[in-house]
Amino acid sequence: MAGYVAKRVAQSLLALLGVSVVVFALIHLVPGDPVRTALGTRFDQELYEVLRARAGLDQPLVVQYFDWLFRALQGDLGVSFRTGQPVTEALMQRLPATALLAVSAVLVGLVIALPAGIISAVRQGKVSDYVANAFSQIGVSIPDFWYGILLILLFAQTLRWLPPFGYTSLLEDPVDGLQRLIMPALTTGVVTGAILTRFVRSSVLEAMNSEHVRFARAKGLPQRHVFRHHVLRNAWNPIVTITGLQLGTLLGGIVVVEVVFAWPGIGRLALTAVERRDYPVLQGAVLLIAAAFLIINLVVDLLYAKLDPRIRSS
Amino acid sequence: MADDPILSVRDLHVSFRTKRGLARVVRGLDYDLHAGETLAIVGESGSGKSVSTLAMTKLIPMPPGQVSGEVWLGDDDLVPLSEKHLLHYRGRRIGYVFQDPMTSLNPVHPIGRQLTEGMRYHLELSDEEIRERAIDLLQKVGIPSPEKRLDDYPHQFSGGMRQRVVIAIGLSCDPEVLVADEATTALDVTTQAQIVELIGRLQDELGMGVIWITHDLGVVAGIADRVLVMYAGQVVEAADVDALYARPRHPYTVGLMRSLPVLGDLERRDLASIPGLPPSPTALPEGCAFHPRCAFRDDDRCATEAPPLRDIGDGHLIRSFYEVPEEIAQEAAAEARIEIEPPDADDVGDAAAEVGSRSGRGGET
Ligand SMILES: Nc1ncnc2c1ncn2[C@@H]1O[C@H](COP(=O)(O)OP(=O)(O)OP(=O)(O)O)[C@@H](O)[C@H]1O
Numbered sequence: 001m002a003g004y005v006a007k008r009v010a011q012s013l014l015a016l017l018g019v020s021v022v023v024f025a026l027i028h029l030v031p032g033d034p035v036r037t038a039l040g041t042r043f044d045q046e047l048y049e050v051l052r053a054r055a056g057l058d059q060p061l062v063v064q065y066f067d068w069l070f071r072a073l074q075g076d077l078g079v080s081f082r083t084g085q086p087v088t089e090a091l092m093q094r095l096p097a098t099a100l101l102a103v104s105a106v107l108v109g110l111v112i113a114l115p116a117g118i119i120s121a122v123r124q125g126k127v128s129d130y131v132a133n134a135f136s137q138i139g140v141s142i143p144d145f146w147y148g149i150l151l152i153l154l155f156a157q158t159l160r161w162l163p164p165f166g167y168t169s170l171l172e173d174p175v176d177g178l179q180r181l182i183m184p185a186l187t188t189g190v191v192t193g194a195i196l197t198r199f200v201r202s203s204v205l206e207a208m209n210s211e212h213v214r215f216a217r218a219k220g221l222p223q224r225h226v227f228r229h230h231v232l233r234n235a236w237n238p239i240v241t242i243t244g245l246q247l248g249t250l251l252g253g254i255v256v257v258e259v260v261f262a263w264p265g266i267g268r269l270a271l272t273a274v275e276r277r278d279y280p281v282l283q284g285a286v287l288l289i290a291a292a293f294l295i296i297n298l299v300v301d302l303l304y305a306k307l308d309p310r311i312r313s314s
Numbered sequence: 315m316a317d318d319p320i321l322s323v324r325d326l327h328v329s330f331r332t333k334r335g336l337a338r339v340v341r342g343l344d345y346d347l348h349a350g351e352t353l354a355i356v357g358e359s360g361s362g363k364s365v366s367t368l369a370m371t372k373l374i375p376m377p378p379g380q381v382s383g384e385v386w387l388g389d390d391d392l393v394p395l396s397e398k399h400l401l402h403y404r405g406r407r408i409g410y411v412f413q414d415p416m417t418s419l420n421p422v423h424p425i426g427r428q429l430t431e432g433m434r435y436h437l438e439l440s441d442e443e444i445r446e447r448a449i450d451l452l453q454k455v456g457i458p459s460p461e462k463r464l465d466d467y468p469h470q471f472s473g474g475m476r477q478r479v480v481i482a483i484g485l486s487c488d489p490e491v492l493v494a495d496e497a498t499t500a501l502d503v504t505t506q507a508q509i510v511e512l513i514g515r516l517q518d519e520l521g522m523g524v525i526w527i528t529h530d531l532g533v534v535a536g537i538a539d540r541v542l543v544m545y546a547g548q549v550v551e552a553a554d555v556d557a558l559y560a561r562p563r564h565p566y567t568v569g570l571m572r573s574l575p576v577l578g579d580l581e582r583r584d585l586a587s588i589p590g591l592p593p594s595p596t597a598l599p600e601g602c603a604f605h606p607r608c609a610f611r612d613d614d615r616c617a618t619e620a621p622p623l624r625d626i627g628d629g630h631l632i633r634s635f636y637e638v639p640e641e642i643a644q645e646a647a648a649e650a651r652i653e654i655e656p657p658d659a660d661d662v663g664d665a666a667a668e669v670g671s672r673s674g675r676g677g678e679t
């Protein structure tokens with residue numbers, strides 16, 4: 001197991017290094033002078049000089065890369081071309097909101113998908129199976145902002161139960177924070193739940209139809225024992241994997257929902273950075289999203305190894 | 315073997331509701347099994363061998379499956395029993411060993427746990443006693459230093475070793491009947507012989523009746539006491555093993571024997587000796603189910619009238635209006651008969667040798 005962990009950690013670090021090269025290259029692939037482009041009409045010679053030097057653009061490429069990497073490792077990702085705010089600071093301000101939303105959405109998704117997927121697998125071909133299937137079909141085919149708008153119309157506009165948008169830290173004001181979390185979390189969670197339902201269903205079905213389940217039944221074990229120890233236990237592995245991947249995707253990709261609910265997350269930060277050609281911020285956001293994804297993947301793989309003895313020992 | 319049978323199957327029918335209509339997979343099966351006896355059920359793929367034995371304890375999906383008839387185990391008829399009551403028979407009184415040891419075991423649990431979980435439900439023993447029994451069973455089936463292997467996972471065993479574990483599980487609650495469904499088919503020839511020998515030895519030791527399912531009439535000669543030849547869900551010929559090999563009567567049996575490879579001449583596997591394919595259980599032919607493929611039929615009666623199962627003496631039963639001429643039948647039987655050479659002496663030695671090639675078939679795990 002220790003060998004496996006070491007191997008996976010090394011792989012992740014290597015992948016992150018690869019990502020850093022791509023992210024670094026971004027600023028140099030932009031045609032023209034990125035600082036000039038970013039400043040646009042607000043051009044100011046003094047600010048221009050400062051930003052260029054700060055971004056190290058006057059050095060040879062290799063030197064620039066290692067310089068950038070070295071500083072990134074120390075948590076210094078440069079400053080925003082637009083606001084002059086350190087990128088790390090901007091990211092850290094946004095990270096909690098995104099993490100909160102992503103985790104809540106995955107929880108909502110699991111609360112939907114576990115029962116729906118398991119019931120639809122167990123009652124294959126029955127009414128509940130069709131209902132669950134219809135839900136996941138509809139869930140994945142309608143874009144998430146649509147649910148967001150529906151929820152806003154219902155709960156904020158008509159019923160006036162919830163504030164329509166915005167974010168409050170749960171630490172500052174738990175009640176208001178929760179109220180503002182509900183709609184974005186539901187919006188994202190429904191789609192996540194729809195995706196996960198299909199995977200839960202197919203994982204459970206696959207486990208149910210395996211030969212070792214028939215053999216377990218041939219031992220005279222009660223149905224619930226067989227289901228718990230030979231069906232669900234085996235279905236966990238793929239479910240854990242796909243859930244982790246969903247979480248990783250959400251951390252970088254809730255852009256639209258963040259926009260709909262004015263949620264101050266990484267996705268919106270990245271979007272704004274693209275619009276404004278604010279390359280240091282964009283680099284930082286991409287690096288953070290990639291790192292989060294790799295870390296989650298690593299955790300998922302380690303969990304998987306814990307669940308599956310075949311991987312553990314290989 | 316004049317004593318009462320431990321298992322009596324009477325007029326067993328199994329069918330499945332399918333999209334293409336009712337699939338009649340087992341159609342009126344009768345047989346007895348005595349303690350210490352080995353009954354072989356042979357037949358092509360799809361003839362209903364597995365389903366007929368799984369249906370005894372309703373291990374088939376129900377619905378769409380349905381079972382009728384009688385399955386007497388001692389004084390109990392299993393057919394009317396509910397799922398809950400059947401739990402006391404599955405594994406406890408009828409043990410099963412399935413074909414593929416690569417898939418019969420759950421990859422995520424140690425083998426010790428898989429071996430003991432049935433015993434925990436069925437036997438009133440303490441944890442310590444169950445553990446001892448597990449070690450004892452693994453010892454019996456030829457797993458070296460079993461106490462060290464209880465916590466190992468299936469992928470840490472070779473195919474042959476896994477099948478030994480599966481057999482230990484099948485025997486763990488001391489069943490009266492052991493169903494070995496193609497228990498050696500997935501294994502290489504040497505391992506096959508070891509497993510055949512092992513089950514034979516355990517049967518002598520424990521006295522259970524064994525139902526040995528196979529499509530290989532060659533293997534049967536060396537291990538069975540009595541043979542049922544199944545075709546399209548029915549017995550087409552049944553006889554004591556020596557009588558069957560002395561003179562098979564049914565055209566299907568002779569066809570099966572002819573289609574076997576002759577030892578030392580594997581090229582001669584003349585599969586065309588039974589032309590065509592078995593009928594679909596949803597569309598069985600009129601008359602004799604075998605007549606469309608029969609090389610010996612000679613009039614229209616076969617196509618219109620279903621032959622009854624008739625006793626031609628000494629419990630030799632055939633379901634055919636015609637008997638294959640003696641000379642042809644004997645020639646086919648002589649070629650088919652393979653005596654299983656038991657591996658030399660002590661099995662544990664072989665078992666130990668097998669551990670060396672542990673990853674033998676483990677590639678796909
Ligand atoms: N759940 C099911 N639903 C419908 N048909 C089934 C089901 N299970 C088995 N059958 C059918 O029952 C027939 C007999 O199957 P069975 O597994 O008993 O064959 P077999 O003689 O054991 O063949 P093999 O040598 O391939 O194991 C086959 O035609 C199969 O398609």
Ligand SMILES: [Mg+2]
Nearest residue numbers: 363364365495
């Ligand atoms: Mg079978």
